Amino acid sequence: xxxxxxxxxxxxxxxxxxxxxxxxxxxxxxxxxxxxxxxxxxxxxxxxxxxxxxxxxxxxxxxxxxxxxxxxxxxxxxxxxxxxxxxxxxxxxxxxxxxxxxxxxxxxxxxxxxxxxxxxxxxxxxxxxxxxxxxxxxxxxxxxxxxxxxxxxxxxxxxxxxxxxxxxxxxxxxxxxxxxxxxxxxxxxxxxxxxxxxxxxxxxxxxxxxxxxxxxxxxxxxxxxxxxxxxxxxxxxx
Numbered sequence: 001x002x003x004x005x006x007x008x009x010x011x012x013x014x015x016x017x018x019x020x021x022x023x024x025x026x027x028x029x030x031x032x033x034x035x036x037x038x039x040x041x042x043x044x045x046x047x048x049x050x051x052x053x054x055x056x057x058x059x060x061x062x063x064x065x066x067x068x069x070x071x072x073x074x075x076x077x078x079x080x081x082x083x084x085x086x087x088x089x090x091x092x093x094x095x096x097x098x099x100x101x102x103x104x105x106x107x108x109x110x111x112x113x114x115x116x117x118x119x120x121x122x123x124x125x126x127x128x129x130x131x132x133x134x135x136x137x138x139x140x141x142x143x144x145x146x147x148x149x150x151x152x153x154x155x156x157x158x159x160x161x162x163x164x165x166x167x168x169x170x171x172x173x174x175x176x177x178x179x180x181x182x183x184x185x186x187x188x189x190x191x192x193x194x195x196x197x198x199x200x201x202x203x204x205x206x207x208x209x210x211x212x213x214x215x216x217x218x219x220x221x222x223x224x225x226x227x228x229x230x231x232x233x234x235x236x237x238x
Contacts, residue, residue, distance in 0.1 A: 076140045076202055083137070083150055086130050087195045090157060093123050094188045097164065101181045105174070113168075113235075120165040127158035146198035153194050157187035167235075174235050 072080070100119045103111030111119070131154050139147040160183040167176030199205065 072202060072204070073140075075138060076143070079137055079140055079143065080199055080202060080204070083134070083147075083195050083198060086134055086154065087191055089126070090130060090154065090188055090191055093127055093157075093161070094185060096123055097161070097181055097184055101164070101178070104168070105178075116168055117165070120161070120168060124158070124161040124165050127154075127161040131155050131158050140202075143198050143201055146194065146201055149194040150191065150198065153187050153191035157184055157191065160184035160187055170235065172235055177235070 096119065100111055100116050100123070103109065104113070104116045131151070134151055134154050137147075160180050164177050164180035164184065167174070167178075167180050170176060
């Protein structure tokens with residue numbers, strides 16, 4: 001009887017099966033299309049509005065256009081520049097008015113009677129000067145109505161400034177002066193609106209307010225604590 005050299009010939013079957021599977025997998029993967037071709041993203045770049053200038057910098061075309069401001073005739077431009085300047089200086093007087101009024105009513109007082117008289121006198125004179133400047137302007141025909149509104153606001157402010165000075169020098173308890181300050185603030189607000197309307201009527205954007213009107217509530221103290229003087233020298237002598 002011949003002897004079997006390998007008593008367990010079945011033990012070679014499993015390695016051969018594994019080897020066959022590895023070989024099959026290798027050739028199957030090789031037969032597949034390249035992954036870069038199948039899964040590569042579309043890298044096509046669409047048309048762009050960006051072009052290169054002569055110096056190599058990019059020039060990007062924008063669809064957003066800003067309309068040009070209307071070109072005004074010299075007379076209209078000169079008038080609007082003048083009333084804009086008058087408005088700016090009136091706003092400066094408003095801040096001075098608030099400072100004097102608030103300092104005089106402060107406790108302790110930071111603006112004395114004599115100083116308040118001098119400052120309000122100068123303020124009233126400047127307000128009158130602004131009205132005179134306004135009256136000296138050449139008004140374009142289309143803005144005649146706007147000019148009348150501007151002038152009304154300016155003359156009202158000048159009158160309120162004079163009233164604040166007279167109230168300070170009177171034997172009033174301070175109410176007259178404070179009411180005049182409020183009237184001055186209202187006139188400045190009306191002037192701002194009137195100048196903005198004039199610019200709009202000329203086809204320009206409204207004039208931005210150079211500074212917010214001062215809050216008189218922050219610059220005055222409780223009016224019941226303000227000194228009351230019934231002598232002839234004025235409310236500040238007490």
